[in-house]
Amino acid sequence: MSGKSDKRDFIRDIIAEDLATGKHATTITRFPPEPNGYLHIGHAKAICLNFGLARENAATGAVCHLRFDDTNPTKEEQEYVDSIIADIKWLGFDWGEHLYFASNYFEFFYECAVHLIKEGLAYVDEQSGEEIRATRGTLTEGGQESPFRDRPAEESLALFAKMREGGVANGAAVLRARIDMASPNMNLRDPVIYRVLHESHHNTGDAWCIYPMYDYAHPLEDAHEHITHSLCTLEFENHRPLYDWVIRHCPVPAIPRQIEFARLSVNYTVMSKRKLLQLVEGGHVSGWDDPRLPTLSGLRRRGFPPEAIVAFCERVGLTKVKSVTDVALLEFEVRDFLNRTAPRRMAVLDPVKLVLTNFPDDRVEEVEALNNPEDKSAGTRKVPLGREIWIERDDFMVDPPKKYFRLAPGRAVRLRGGYIVQHTGHTTDPATGEVMEIHAEYLPGTIGQDAPEGVVCKAAIHWVSAAHAVDAEVRLYDRLFTEEDPEGCEGGLLACLNPDSLRVVTSAKLEPGLDTVDPGYRCQFERIGYFSADTVDHEPGRQPVFNRTIGLKDSWAKQKGR
Numbered sequence: 432m433s434g435k436s437d438k439r440d441f442i443r444d445i446i447a448e449d450l451a452t453g454k455h456a457t458t459i460t461r462f463p464p465e466p467n468g469y470l471h472i473g474h475a476k477a478i479c480l481n482f483g484l485a486r487e488n489a490a491t492g493a494v495c496h497l498r499f500d501d502t503n504p505t506k507e508e509q510e511y512v513d514s515i516i517a518d519i520k521w522l523g524f525d526w527g528e529h530l531y532f533a534s535n536y537f538e539f540f541y542e543c544a545v546h547l548i549k550e551g552l553a554y555v556d557e558q559s560g561e562e563i564r565a566t567r568g569t570l571t572e573g574g575q576e577s578p579f580r581d582r583p584a585e586e587s588l589a590l591f592a593k594m595r596e597g598g599v600a601n602g603a604a605v606l607r608a609r610i611d612m613a614s615p616n617m618n619l620r621d622p623v624i625y626r627v628l629h630e631s632h633h634n635t636g637d638a639w640c641i642y643p644m645y646d647y648a649h650p651l652e653d654a655h656e657h658i659t660h661s662l663c664t665l666e667f668e669n670h671r672p673l674y675d676w677v678i679r680h681c682p683v684p685a686i687p688r689q690i691e692f693a694r695l696s697v698n699y700t701v702m703s704k705r706k707l708l709q710l711v712e713g714g715h716v717s718g719w720d721d722p723r724l725p726t727l728s729g730l731r732r733r734g735f736p737p738e739a740i741v742a743f744c745e746r747v748g749l750t751k752v753k754s755v756t757d758v759a760l761l762e763f764e765v766r767d768f769l770n771r772t773a774p775r776r777m778a779v780l781d782p783v784k785l786v787l788t789n790f791p792d793d794r795v796e797e798v799e800a801l802n803n804p805e806d807k808s809a810g811t812r813k814v815p816l817g818r819e820i821w822i823e824r825d826d827f828m829v830d831p832p833k834k835y836f837r838l839a840p841g842r843a844v845r846l847r848g849g850y851i852v853q854h855t856g857h858t859t860d861p862a863t864g865e866v867m868e869i870h871a872e873y874l875p876g877t878i879g880q881d882a883p884e885g886v887v888c889k890a891a892i893h894w895v896s897a898a899h900a901v902d903a904e905v906r907l908y909d910r911l912f913t914e915e916d917p918e919g920c921e922g923g924l925l926a927c928l929n930p931d932s933l934r935v936v937t938s939a940k941l942e943p944g945l946d947t948v949d950p951g952y953r954c955q956f957e958r959i960g961y962f963s964a965d966t967v968d969h970e971p972g973r974q975p976v977f978n979r980t981i982g983l984k985d986s987w988a989k990q991k992g993r
């Protein structure tokens with residue numbers, strides 16, 4: 432990935448101008464995940480943006496911080512911190528020494544709150560949560576002022592100290608900013624900025640029993656770290672006046688600017704952590720890293736290359752307009768990357784035996800196969816060929832329709848990289864009519880050569896030598912939902928789960944060598960799709976477990992008639 436970029440969008444324009452006018456000498460951005468779930472492809476957009484800006488402006492000393500926004504003790508866990516770190520590294524980004532935890536700023540948040548109280552800009556409210564909600568007003572009507580709003584600062588200071596010391600029960604008091612109960616912007620109607628929560632925190636343990644609210648803490652975190660451009664999604668546009676209010680009235684060392692952009696939404700999937708958690712906890716998927724989920728750990732396990740995810744985020748671009756991105760665009764990037772980089776291997780997923788009746792019983796030939804027919808520089812490999820081979824059941828038809836050019840009675844077909852073989856007979860199960868074994872003769876001298884006079888050969892099929900085949904489990908993944916907008920689905924998102932999103936093939940036959948690859952190994956199974964060795968269940972030397980990353984073509988486009 433290059434350092435300099437020719438990308439242009441409204442955020443890069445703002446930054447370029449700030450650098451040109453000297454408002455800032457460099458840029459400091461941040462990616463601020465809350466460690467309460469796994470990252471998904473939506474987060475990847477924010478990661479690519481923030482870390483990408485640092486990379487593009489590296490010459491000016493630009494950096495991007497990784498900051499865990501861990502101010503809520505109830506939902507956060509170390510497991511999530513670890514997974515987030517692993518996912519960002521996997522995408523190829525680096526925060527250097529700039530790893531921060533918002534929970535390390537609790538003292539600073541507290542001092543700012545004390546300052547606000549002294550300035551008459553915050554007060555301790557002893558109304559119940561219920562009362563505070565009930566007096567907030569509506570979109571069309573202002574709220575009512577709290578009876579505690581005008582209490583003396585000393586009283587609030589003493590109560591706030593008592594809250595900190597543990598002398599106040601959960602919910603018995605909160606600290607509110609004293610702004611404007613009549614504001615048309617509900618966020619400015621004396622928002623709660625601190626609450627009492629007698630809970631242990633994953634980083635600070637039991638040192639605190641009051642915790643700051645997001646809208647108050649986030650601007651202070653940004654200012655504390657001298658963030659220049661605080662980039663967030665559009666839902667926070669209405670919160671910006673509060674963001675700016677906090678910055679204006681607190682003793683902060685720098686003035687960050689919040690800029691909003693449209694979040695990434697992708698069809699045929701769900702992205703909110705709450706919905707993902709519902710799928711995980713309901714057992715509808717195998718875990719946060721289920722290959723059907725849009726989580727980065729799921730996509731990684733599925734075999735999606737990080738380069739393709741970054742390319743996708745760049746292609747989607749940045750706007751202020753809400754939109755839904757077609758998942759086909761992501762799939763396109765995955766295919767595009769794998770087409771260029773993935774070695775080709777042969778695998779038969781639905782095997783039927785083909786016997787080359789004129790091939791000596793004990794002979795094994797090493798056939799030279801191209802690792803990538805579209806890229807000769809990828810070289811070749813030797814694949815063993817014996818008298819008995821596996822081919823795909825649907826590469827033979829007893830009664831073929833027009834335009835079917837593969838194997839059929841009396842017809843010839845080429846084995847990829849090998850001989851042309853000519854059908855001589857087959858046996859069928861008398862009960863079911865299913866083909867049990869196919870017989871053919873190979874035509875000597877046809878490797879790399881055209882068919883001899885009088886033989887018509889219009890197709891090449893993949894195959895695996897029966898004596899050398901590696902038995903494998905192959906997991907055929909497809910989209911998790913059948914509807915474009917699962918959340919808008921009648922009956923809820925569970926009602927439109929795709930019943931065929933996972934099909935497990937337990938009797939696949941792979942070309943030898945695929946049993947010793949490392950977990951995460953990616954290749955194309957010729958004519959079928961891109962596959963990768965499962966990162967959890969595949970172990971070199973044991974029966975392989977492969978995941979279908981994606982088919983060679985967009986099969987959904989056909990169904991939709993596009």
Ligand code: ATP
Pocket residue numbers: 462463464465466472473474476477662663664693694695696702703704705
């Ligand atoms: P979710 O809404 O999916 O539960 P979140 O926004 O609560 O996620 P955070 O951990 O707060 O998750 O997000 C970290 C950063 O990622 C934030 O700056 C947020 O704006 C950004 N982000 C989250 N979802 C998306 C998305 N779909 N597109 C772009 N950026 C996103």
Ligand code: MG
Pocket residue numbers: none
């Ligand atoms: Mg959120």
